Amino acid sequence: MKSLFTELEFHQVRKHSQHTAGDAFMVHKDSENHRLLAVLSDGLGSGVKANILANMTAKMAIKFAETHTDFVHYAKVIMNSLPVCQVRKIAYSTFTVVDCRPDGSVHIVEQGNPPFILLRDGAPVEIPFQEYGSEQGDYRKLRVYRFNAQPEDRIVFFSDGVTESGMGSEGYPLGWRNKGCAEFSHGLVEHDPKISARLLAKQIVRGALQREPDRRAYDDITCGVLYFRTPRQTLLASGPPFSDKKDREYADRVRTFNGCTIVSGGTSADIVAREFGADIETDLFRFKRSKLPPISRMDGVDLVTEGILTLTETLNLLDGKERPAQPNAATLLSDQLVNSDIIHILVGTRINQAHQDPNLPVELEIRRSLMRRIATTLEDRYFKEVKLEFI
Numbered sequence: 001m002k003s004l005f006t007e008l009e010f011h012q013v014r015k016h017s018q019h020t021a022g023d024a025f026m027v028h029k030d031s032e033n034h035r036l037l038a039v040l041s042d043g044l045g046s047g048v049k050a051n052i053l054a055n056m057t058a059k060m061a062i063k064f065a066e067t068h069t070d071f072v073h074y075a076k077v078i079m080n081s082l083p084v085c086q087v088r089k090i091a092y093s094t095f096t097v098v099d100c101r102p103d104g105s106v107h108i109v110e111q112g113n114p115p116f117i118l119l120r121d122g123a124p125v126e127i128p129f130q131e132y133g134s135e136q137g138d139y140r141k142l143r144v145y146r147f148n149a150q151p152e153d154r155i156v157f158f159s160d161g162v163t164e165s166g167m168g169s170e171g172y173p174l175g176w177r178n179k180g181c182a183e184f185s186h187g188l189v190e191h192d193p194k195i196s197a198r199l200l201a202k203q204i205v206r207g208a209l210q211r212e213p214d215r216r217a218y219d220d221i222t223c224g225v226l227y228f229r230t231p232r233q234t235l236l237a238s239g240p241p242f243s244d245k246k247d248r249e250y251a252d253r254v255r256t257f258n259g260c261t262i263v264s265g266g267t268s269a270d271i272v273a274r275e276f277g278a279d280i281e282t283d284l285f286r287f288k289r290s291k292l293p294p295i296s297r298m299d300g301v302d303l304v305t306e307g308i309l310t311l312t313e314t315l316n317l318l319d320g321k322e323r324p325a326q327p328n329a330a331t332l333l334s335d336q337l338v339n340s341d342i343i344h345i346l347v348g349t350r351i352n353q354a355h356q357d358p359n360l361p362v363e364l365e366i367r368r369s370l371m372r373r374i375a376t377t378l379e380d381r382y383f384k385e386v387k388l389e390f391i
Helices: 047-066 071-081 177-191 197-210 244-255 266-276 308-318 329-338 367-380
Strands: 005-013 023-030 035-043 093-100 105-111 117-120 123-125 130-133 141-148 154-158 221-229 233-238 260-264 296-298 301-305 342-347 385-390
Touching: 005 023, 005 035, 005 197, 023 047, 023 221, 035 047, 035 221, 047 071, 047 093, 071 093, 071 105, 071 141, 093 154, 093 221, 105 154, 117 177, 123 177, 154 177, 154 197, 177 197, 197 221, 233 244, 233 266, 233 329, 244 266, 260 266, 260 329, 266 296, 266 301, 301 329, 308 329, 308 367, 342 367, 367 385
Parallel strands: 233 260, 233 342, 260 301, 342 385
Antiparallel strands: 005 221, 023 035, 035 093, 093 105, 105 141, 117 123, 117 154, 130 141, 154 221, 296 301
């Protein structure tokens, strides 16, 4: 989508007695054609068998999409190729496919999963659909939806572990159901109109868990969210330019950037401060228990941190390292990157002799390599649009 950025995230909790989730969530991002595809599949039963069935179904959808096969055709092929359990008389897996096109249109197909929720202006909206039956003459139906995304739209889709949470309990004898989840989602967006897809998915899964007896998942619970919005942009500048003749250009890039600005590295911050005519004030008290160097303040820059140590820890957090109990410079930096949509990384290529010392810890990677890894992680793990530039 050219005018809107699509934030896509999901959250999952597996059934409490299992080590493997029976739901599968897969994403295919075609950057060249500006197409985004998300698949949520729910395998029959739970555990390893369900996981295999769900992953098989999701991979089928991804492979079909990569060949640009007609959307409805490949959904029918998937439905008709999946066998039905002879004992329970239900499909071996169910699925939801969300296909976002470069023209702003969204195609969604569902087979067996609960209907998705479209939140527009924060409130649930009904979308008309076409229905197709199974060629095997059984109960299965495909629901196919087509509509154009609008700014601030959110698509919420989930496995039946969400809608059936709490089933049989006094408060929810029939489960939470779509209506309950829609009302809950509406309330979250109404309270925080800018809530991220990541947090909304997590809160919905937590809401489902709260309705389960003893707050234990009696089925796999998975929720995916797509959030269409004007892109949130961040500039991360680190390292001095190769030539000091580029210092003014480097500082001007920070000064004129339309979005959040981060400068990481003492020399980088000194250059920007000098060109800005600004002062740098080190905040020694905000994260005084942290092992990382403190953050600093500078007029015109949203966040100023130390360089290699903080960037290395930021990469670790982005790669899934457990967050520390107390926030620090790296948690601030990683949170800002994750909550952004388009990230510009400006890397200075002047050699810092201190980082060539063989006695320094191995983690102190050369800046260029480290920033490339951060860029790759943001693209592959968080589906961000990253623009990496060396100066």
